[in-house]
Amino acid sequence: xxxxxxxxxxxxxxxxxxxxxxxxxxxxxxxxxxxxxxxxxxxxxxxxxxxxxxxxxxxxxxxxxxxxxxxxxxxxxxxxxxxxxxxxxxxxxxxxxxxxxxxxxxxxxxxxxxxxxxxxxxxxxxxxxxxxxxxxxxxxxxxxxxxxxxxxxxxxxxxxxxxxxxxxxxxxxxxxxxxxxxxxxxxxxxxxxxxxxxxxxxxxxxxxxxxxxxxxxxxxxxxxxxxxxxxxxxxxxxxxxxxxxxxxxxxxxxxxxxxxxxxxxxxxxxxxxxxxxxxxxxxxxxxxxxxxxxxxxxxxxxxxxxxxxxxxxxxxxxxxxxxxxxxxxxxxxxxxxxxxxxxxxxx
Numbered sequence: 368x369x370x371x372x373x374x375x376x377x378x379x380x381x382x383x384x385x386x387x388x389x390x391x392x393x394x395x396x397x398x399x400x401x402x403x404x405x406x407x408x409x410x411x412x413x414x415x416x417x418x419x420x421x422x423x424x425x426x427x428x429x430x431x432x433x434x435x436x437x438x439x440x441x442x443x444x445x446x447x448x449x450x451x452x453x454x455x456x457x458x459x460x461x462x463x464x465x466x467x468x469x470x471x472x473x474x475x476x477x478x479x480x481x482x483x484x485x486x487x488x489x490x491x492x493x494x495x496x497x498x499x500x501x502x503x504x505x506x507x508x509x510x511x512x513x514x515x516x517x518x519x520x521x522x523x524x525x526x527x528x529x530x531x532x533x534x535x536x537x538x539x540x541x542x543x544x545x546x547x548x549x550x551x552x553x554x555x556x557x558x559x560x561x562x563x564x565x566x567x568x569x570x571x572x573x574x575x576x577x578x579x580x581x582x583x584x585x586x587x588x589x590x591x592x593x594x595x596x597x598x599x600x601x602x603x604x605x606x607x608x609x610x611x612x613x614x615x616x617x618x619x620x621x622x623x624x625x626x627x628x629x630x631x632x633x634x635x636x637x638x639x640x641x642x643x644x645x646x647x648x649x650x651x652x653x654x655x656x657x658x659x660x661x662x663x664x665x666x667x668x669x670x671x672x673x674x675x676x677x678x679x680x681x682x683x684x685x686x687x688x689x690x691x692x693x694x695x696x697x698x699x700x701x702x703x704x705x706x707x708x709x710x711x712x713x714x
Contacts, residue, residue, distance in 0.1 A: 437530025
């Protein structure tokens, strides 16, 4: 991957080759060879963040981070493709062009004006002489190439090192320590679902349609969040989890088989038998609410035989049971993540 790194270009020497700069600065036209130096503070967005761009040509994605937080490190990690390089490699093209324009204005423009003044003095000194010199100059001013950082979708504070960063999409790794932010986002989504459930306390028991809608939405949203978290875990552990089936974390039997093959532990070994059985039941409840208006069908009874008495009737969703599902999904997801991390570290 190292051969696919794009050069910074120009005469800009980024500051931060030793350590991440607090102010997001670059040094143009500078080295230890005696050339003049100028420090160029990079403007931040409204949240105090500066943009970064992955130098891996196969990625090239944009993200932002807040200087002065996280680890004091000389390296940066792309949150998308995991490319690791020196911090100065991750300047965006707009930042480099801005730094160049500042260097031109601070150094070249004054020198051109001094040259212009010298030539004008020479012109005045030759007036009335046999040989006269005329001076005409244009373009002695260099405009600054200002820019704005882009807006991104997800803002995260790394639970491991404290760095604040922003990315496209939802799941990504920390640019400082590399820790996957999936657990933070997953925890937030479960927290939001639990807060929605709490709204039921202010809804009349007679409004069954609204109550059922909130319960079924929380049920479906919880399972979807668990599945999205699972996709992030699979991307981070490709050696341990298979690519198929696509929705591995919605198919608990397939997930258990994949864990057994990948880390030598079944799903029940990782999360416990009671949690696995509870998830199986609630995943089936989610399935019938998604595809059969909540009515218990033959497929439900085949998988959960003890609910045969409900055949042809709606499965009765209760607030306490859905809340228990959300908490179980969160606990189970984090246990699976820990098991995968331990297996990866020992492999």
